[in-house]
Each structure stands twice: as C-alpha cells, then as structure tokens.
Amino acid sequence: MMSEVEAKTASEQTRARLLDAAREVFAEHNFQGATVREICRRAEANVAAVNYHFGSKEGLLAEALNFSQLAALQKANVQADECPKMRLRMFLHDFMLMLLDEKNASTQCRIMARELADPTPALDQIVSEAIAPLHEFLGKLLREIIGDKVSEAELRRCVYSIFGQCQFYRHSHPVLQRLHPKLRYDHKEIEAIAEHITEFSLAGIKHLAKK
Amino acid sequence: MMSEVEAKTASEQTRARLLDAAREVFAEHNFQGATVREICRRAEANVAAVNYHFGSKEGLLAEALNFSQLAALQKANVQADECPKMRLRMFLHDFMLMLLDEKNASTQCRIMARELADPTPALDQIVSEAIAPLHEFLGKLLREIIGDKVSEAELRRCVYSIFGQCQFYRHSHPVLQRLHPKLRYDHKEIEAIAEHITEFSLAGIKHLAKK
DNA sequence: TTTACTTTCAAACATGTGTTTGATACAGTT
DNA sequence: AACTGTATCAAACACATGTTTGAAAGTAAA
Numbered sequence: 001m002m003s004e005v006e007a008k009t010a011s012e013q014t015r016a017r018l019l020d021a022a023r024e025v026f027a028e029h030n031f032q033g034a035t036v037r038e039i040c041r042r043a044e045a046n047v048a049a050v051n052y053h054f055g056s057k058e059g060l061l062a063e064a065l066n067f068s069q070l071a072a073l074q075k076a077n078v079q080a081d082e083c084p085k086m087r088l089r090m091f092l093h094d095f096m097l098m099l100l101d102e103k104n105a106s107t108q109c110r111i112m113a114r115e116l117a118d119p120t121p122a123l124d125q126i127v128s129e130a131i132a133p134l135h136e137f138l139g140k141l142l143r144e145i146i147g148d149k150v151s152e153a154e155l156r157r158c159v160y161s162i163f164g165q166c167q168f169y170r171h172s173h174p175v176l177q178r179l180h181p182k183l184r185y186d187h188k189e190i191e192a193i194a195e196h197i198t199e200f201s202l203a204g205i206k207h208l209a210k211k
Numbered sequence: 212m213m214s215e216v217e218a219k220t221a222s223e224q225t226r227a228r229l230l231d232a233a234r235e236v237f238a239e240h241n242f243q244g245a246t247v248r249e250i251c252r253r254a255e256a257n258v259a260a261v262n263y264h265f266g267s268k269e270g271l272l273a274e275a276l277n278f279s280q281l282a283a284l285q286k287a288n289v290q291a292d293e294c295p296k297m298r299l300r301m302f303l304h305d306f307m308l309m310l311l312d313e314k315n316a317s318t319q320c321r322i323m324a325r326e327l328a329d330p331t332p333a334l335d336q337i338v339s340e341a342i343a344p345l346h347e348f349l350g351k352l353l354r355e356i357i358g359d360k361v362s363e364a365e366l367r368r369c370v371y372s373i374f375g376q377c378q379f380y381r382h383s384h385p386v387l388q389r390l391h392p393k394l395r396y397d398h399k400e401i402e403a404i405a406e407h408i409t410e411f412s413l414a415g416i417k418h419l420a421k422k
Numbered sequence: 423t424t425t426a427c428t429t430t431c432a433a434a435c436a437t438g439t440g441t442t443t444g445a446t447a448c449a450g451t452t
Numbered sequence: 453a454a455c456t457g458t459a460t461c462a463a464a465c466a467c468a469t470g471t472t473t474g475a476a477a478g479t480a481a482a
Contacts, residue, residue, distance in 0.1 A: 009479090010429075010430095011429060011430095014429085030243075030329050032243060035468080035470085036470060036471085037468090037469080045430085046432080047431090047470090048430075048432090048471080048472080049431095050470090051471060056471080116382055116383060116386060117325060117327070118240070118241055119385045123385060123389070124389065127389045127390065128389075132390060157404070157407045157411075158411070160376070160379055160383075161376045161379075163379060164375045164376040164377075164378065164383075165371070165372045167375065167383075168371055168372075168374060168375025169375075171327055171328070172371075172374075172375075174327060174330045174334060175334070175338055175342055178334070178335065178338045196368045196372070197372065199415070199419060199422070200369070200372050200415035201415065202418075203414045203415045203417070203418030204410070204411035204414045205411075207410060207411070207413075208411065211410070220449090221459080221460095222458075222460095225459080246439070247440060248438090248439080248440090256460085257459095257460055257461050258440090258441090259441080259442080259462090260459085260460075260461095261440090262440080262442080263459075267440080
C-alpha cells in the first residue's frame with residue numbers, strides 16, 4: 001500500500017503525513033465523526049495544518065481519496081488471458097481481498113463504505129472516478145458470460161447482485177462479528193467467501209441467460 | 212405504520228411525538244449527526260424534553276427502535292401454506308417492499324442501516340432483537356429448499372448472499388441515484404427487483420445443493 | 423547577512439452540541 | 453381553594469468542533 005511519506009521538502013512531508021493520517025481516521029469514523037484535531041495529532045502536525053495545506057476538512061478528504069489500487073485490479077483482469085468465467089473468479093478473489101483483508105490498504109474501501117451511509121460532496125467524486133468505471137467493468141465481463149439474450153436492465157441487476165454480495169461482508173461486519181464472534185477475515189476465509197460468491201453468482205447468471 | 216400520537220395524557224403525547232420525530236431524524240442522519248434540537252423542533256417540544264423523558268439521546272434511540280413490522284412479516288410467512296420456494300419468493304417480495312418503499316415506514320430499516328455503518332450501543336439491541344432472528348428465519352427457510360447435503364457454513368453464506376443483494380439497493384441508493392438518475396423505487400420496480408433476487412438466488416442455491 | 427517568502431505554532435474565535443437548572447404552568451387530589 | 457407532584461420552558465452550562473489569526477521559526481535566493 002506504500003505510505004506517502006517519502007517526499008522531499010518538509011512541507012511535502014507534512015502534507016503526506018496528513019494524508020496518511022486522514023485516510024486512517026476517515027476510515028475509522030465517518031466524515032462528520034472524524035476530527036481535524038485527531039488527524040493532526042496522528043500526523044504530528046499543528047491543528048492549523050489541514051486548513052493551510054488543504055483549505056478545509058473537505059478538501060483534505062477529496063485529496064485523501066485514491067483509487068489506483070482499484071484501477072490496477074481492473075486493468076490486470078482485462079489483460080489476463082483467461083476465459084470470462086475464470087476472469088470473474090479472479091476478479092472476485094482480488095476484489096474481496098482488497099475489500100476484507102485488514103492488513104492491506106482497505107482504508108479506501110472503508111472510506112467509500114462510510115460515504116455510502118452518509119454522503120458528503122466527496123461521494124460524487126467517488127462515484128464518477130471509482131464506482132461507475134467498476135460497474136461498467138463488471139457489466140462488460142458479465143455480458144461476455146451471459147450473451148445477448150438478457151436485457152440491459154437484467155444485466156445491471158446481476159451486477160448489483162454480485163456487488164451486493166461482496167459489500168455485505170464489509171458493511172455487515174459489525175453485525176457478523178456479534179452473530180459469530182469467532183469469525184475472522186483471514187486469507188483462507190476470504191478465499192472461501194470469494195469462491196462462494198463466484199459459484200452462487202455464476203449459477204444465477206446462467207439461469208437468467210437461459211430463461 | 213401507524214403514528215404513536217394517539218395516547219392519553221399530555222405527557223404521553225409529547226413522549227409519542229418525540230419518538231416519531233426521533234425515528235425520522237435518526238433515519239435521515241446517523242446517530243451523531245442527528246441533533247436533539249432538531250428532534251425536539253419537529254416534535255414541537257422543548258430541548259429539555261428528551262432528557263426528561265428518556266434520560267439521554269441514547270435512551271431515546273433505544274426506545275425509538277421498533278421491530279414489530281419485521282417480526283410480523285416473518286410470522287405471516289411461517290404460517291403461510293405454501294411450498295418453501297414460494298415462501299422465499301413471498302418473503303423477498305415483502306422484505307424488499309419494507310426495505311425500499313419510501314411511503315412505508317422503512318424508517319426502522321434506515322436507522323438500522325446507519326447503525327451498521329457507524330455502530331452505537333444500540334447495535335447490540337438491533338442484532339439480538341431483529342437481525343439474529345431474521346437470519347435464523349431465512350436459514351431455516353433455505354434449509355427446507357437446499358436439503359441436508361450442504362454444510363451449515365455454506366448455508367450461512369447463502370443467507371448472506373441473499374441479504375447482501377437485498378441490502379445493496381438500500382445501502383447503495385445514493386450511488387445508484389447518481390449512476391441512473393431516473394431510478395425510482397416505485398411498486399413495480401421493487402417487485403422487479405424482488406423477482407430478480409428470487410430467481411438469481413434460487414439458481415445459486417440449487418447449484419450449491421447438487422454440487 | 424539581508425531579504426522575501428513559506429511553513430509552523432499556540433491561542434483565540436465562532437458556532438453547535440448534549441445536558442442541566444430553576445422557575446413556571448399544569449394536573450389531579452383533598 | 454390549597455396542596456403536591458409532574459411536565460414544560462427559556463436560559464445557561466460545559467465542552468468539542470472547524471477555522472482563523474498573528475507572531476515566530478524556518479528556508480532559500482540575492
């Protein structure tokens with residue numbers, strides 16, 4: 001995930017530290033709940049630093065967003081020399097790892113999840129830069145599997161069905177933890193989840209294709 | 212959905228007005244974002260009323276939660292004289308109506324969705340009183356369809372797959388609105404969604420059962 | 423070194439928050 | 453009518469928030 005603190009000047013370093021800290025705090029609390037003071041405390045910067053470098057708390061959030069990992073995932077998938085079903089399996093595997101692996105930089109996903117629940121102006125940016133391309137990507141992939149018999153509206157609902165299953169494990173994590181306290185999102189569990197979603201969804205898709 | 216303002220004494224009426232207003236405001240903002248002053252303004256009560264009648268903002272939230280509609284839905288479904296597949300279809304239809312119909316009292320669902328994103332002590336109550344029974348209900352229903360060949364863990368993932376699809380339309384509503392501004396959750400659309408989830412999921416379940 | 427500019431800092435500002443207070447109005451009982 | 457416990461109210465309290473300010477420290481070119 002690479003931290004950003006490798007810049008040059010002292011000013012650039014504080015900027016980078018602020019961005020790192022902001023990603024952490026925005027991932028832990030929603031926009032309203034995250035405080036500038038907490039971010040600055042973790043970045044070891046003065047409270048005024050956020051407004052000096054980013055204009056406002058909102059400006060900081062906008063710059064803290066980073067979708068490069070998500071874009072890379074899609075690019076690698078498109079370039080992979082595999083059949084559509086296999087690419088769906090690969091995508092769900094990589095996507096769920098990104099979504100659930102705690103050691104990884106899923107901070108971006110967490111921030112996005114919080115924006116869904118309580119939108120700020122940043123959601124427009126997230127939708128146009130990250131979610132819309134992602135939905136288009138999966139739509140095209142499903143179209144390769146499903147053929148031309150299925151309407152555009154039905155295809156879209158299949159995309160929703162898949163992302164819905166994926167996001168459930170992130171959104172409902174607080175609930176699942178209470179229902180099954182032993183639950184841990186380790187590598188093995190994540191792969192089992194991805195495999196389940198793949199099988200479940202492929203069956204659903206095929207059924208709709210031949211109906 | 213029946214408002215609660217039909218009580219006896221003046222004190223009970225303000226209590227009821229406060230609860231109604233609280234459900235509205237908690238549904239619109241998350242717990243932190245909802246302000247006592249806004250609730251009291253809508254209830255046409257004094258700011259001190261919340262603490263007088265409910266002890267605190269948290270106490271108000273705890274009393275504002277109400278899962279009777281959800282429980283009634285399950286009870287009716289269990290008592291229905293239909294085959295399991297048909298009961299799944301009925302459940303998803305009713306559940307999605309409850310989840311998405313804006314005219315209906317989906318305020319409870321909205322509050323629950325907000326608690327998922329940013330848990331407060333009320334989430335424990337929500338999980339034990341509403342979500343755990345709901346998951347158990349759907350688990351039993353799926354077991355009737357899927358038979359005994361599938362492990363408990365796989366069955367649970369099927370439950371997750373279904374609820375994931377359902378919740379997606381609520382959680383991601385802000386996103387879907389931006390992606391497809393013409394989208395409206397009218398009765399017809401909700402029924403189409405429920406039908407899609409039913410077909411998609413039944414295919415997924417059957418596939419896992421015979422694997 | 424001097425100068426001009428950028429960056430940091432402690433403090434203050436303005437506002438919004440949940441909660442408390444003490445007085446006042448109201449209800450029902452005697 | 454007088455009394456008593458309850459409910460309402462405006463005001464204040466205590467605290468947290470994002471942001472601004474003006475001075476101090478730092479930086480780099482002349």
